[in-house]
Amino acid sequence: MTTHETSAAPLGLRERKKQKTRERIRREAYRLFAEHGYEATTVDQIAEAAEVSPSTFFRYFPTKEDVVMQDEYDPALAEALRARPADEPIVEAILNSLRGPMGEMLQQDRDELLLRTRISFTDPAIRARQVAEQQRSEEGIAASIAERTGRSTTDLDVKCAAAAIVAVFTTLVRHWVEGDGKEDLAALYERHLPLLSRGLDF
Amino acid sequence: MTTHETSAAPLGLRERKKQKTRERIRREAYRLFAEHGYEATTVDQIAEAAEVSPSTFFRYFPTKEDVVMQDEYDPALAEALRARPADEPIVEAILNSLRGPMGEMLQQDRDELLLRTRISFTDPAIRARQVAEQQRSEEGIAASIAERTGRSTTDLDVKCAAAAIVAVFTTLVRHWVEGDGKEDLAALYERHLPLLSRGLDF
DNA sequence: TATTTATTGACAGTGGACTCCCATTTGGCG
DNA sequence: CGCCAAATGGGAGTCCACTGTCAATAAATA
Structure with a gap:
């Protein structure tokens, strides 16, 4: 690597095209998943719908699974949580975080979030991936709690609390979907x- | 079907052999999963280790996934919960259930439980299946709570509570593993x- | 023992995820 | 424009889960 990505990079035509291609593949994949299910959708179909060759699909996404979401929301929440005063009770702190820009973010992506979440609840194969992500979310939230309360991240009570919080989130989102x-x-x-x-x- | 299974059936040689074969396949599969991981273990390897042909493997288990566990414990807990007095606070009721025969059951199967759980935490593909089971556990526990408190099973608070409980369980089991x-x-x-x-x- | 029926192994597919390779096209740039 | 590197398409090939068929064998039954 000789060049570093800078946030203000002017982004040449090449990069922009790549981004668009990536986005197109992802979008078509989601559409097909929603329509026929994850397993039933083949990479070839996705490639065709996105108007790229199957080879190109794999150039953008190492595996079919990789096309599915990584959840930016839970990590963002863990982040936002860190900004709240430490003496605020945890549940209050979470709610207050959600009332801020975090909440608007969710509002913004509502439709896509709905689709993605529906897939991940419906399809077992994707669900697996989702669960792995969720685990990391738990760790992030656990870290926030630990930081706020001066406890250790390995504290079992902290871990349990984070798990319970994420579980309730999941339940509510499922209900919502x-x-x-x-x-x-x-x-x-x-x-x-x-x-x-x-x-x-x- | 001209014959019906009776619980007191003397079980002819044929049936006994089948049971043993099934068990042998399952055991060898688990052993190999533990050793090399789920994905890395092929059906052919399992078949060879169990000394059956690959065809026979599929006669016993429709898919490779089907060889993995269904968890009897959480449903058993939901059952036991139903036997506790309704005025006992939920967490107390759970703990009391675990102090009874339910707890001995866990004690008994300790080693197998440890192995199975380790696999299911380690391997994403199996984890998916596990999660589906877990969902049913939640519903079972939610049903118990609803029954005890005269609420509806669809009550979101009830669902959240069940989810939180299962989440804490999972966290503790993971820690244990x-x-x-x-x-x-x-x-x-x-x-x-x-x-x-x-x-x-x- | 003879007949019937269930279980099995061998073998030849199929389909789909994923890899490698090479020729072609396309954007970046002097 | 003309060269280079990056991006793409196409095709051949691998691996593995899973299906279907058929003949051989072993158990149940008469």
Whole structure:
């Protein structure tokens, strides 16, 4: 590597074309996945729909799995969490993070998020990948909690808390997806996340 | 079908042989998975190790995935939960269930559980399957909670609670596996599950 | 023992993910 | 424009899960 990517790079025609190609492949893949399911969609079909050769598909994505999402949201949340005052109770801190730009981000990507999430809940093969990502999300959130409370990241209570939080998130998002995204995701968070702070009183 | 299976069937030589073959395939598969990983193990290898032809493998297991575990424990927990008095707080009820025969069951299968769980945490492809099972566990536990509290199974709070509980379980089991099962799993439950009842006070 | 039926192994596919290679095209640049 | 490097397409090839068929064998049954 002789050149470093700078955020202000003018981006020549070549780069722009590549980005567009990558995006086109990804978009067509998602469309086909949504239409016929992940397993039932072949790389050849994706390539054809994106108007590239199968070889080119593999140049952009090392494996078919790689075309599926990595979730930017949970890591972003872990980040946002770090900006909140440490004396704020964790659930409050999360809700406050979601009320900020983080929430707008979700609002913005609503449709794509809906589609992606639907796929990942529907298809077992993709689900696997998703779970791996989720694990990292948990670690990120655990790290935030640990940082805020001066505990260790390896603290089991911290890990359990992070796991519970992510689990509730997942449950709410699933509910949201099953309702075709008609409900307000943010409202669901506001309504059900506090369950964790007040304790499971069943 | 002209004959029906009766629980007291004396089980002819044919049936017994089949059972043994099935078990042998499963055992060898697990051994190889543990040794080389799920993906890296081919059906041919499993068949050879189990001393059957590849065709026979597929006669016993429709797909390679089908050779992996279904978890009997979480459903068993949901069952046991139903036997506890309804006025007992949920986390207490769970712990009490685990203190009974349910706990002995776990104790008994310790080694196999350790192996199976290790595989399912290690290998993404199997993890997918596991997650699907987990989903059903959540539903089972949600059903128990709903039944105990007279709420609906579709109640989002109930679903969130079940998800949180399973998430903590998973976290603890993972921790247990990572420590090679040296710690006492039951003790981990006792120590960290109450986190959920008293609320996340971070 | 003779007949029937279930289980098996061998073998020849199929399809799809993924690799390698090479010729062609296309954008970057002097 | 003309050269170079990057990006692409096409094709041949590998690996492996999984299917289907058929003949041989072993168990159940008469």
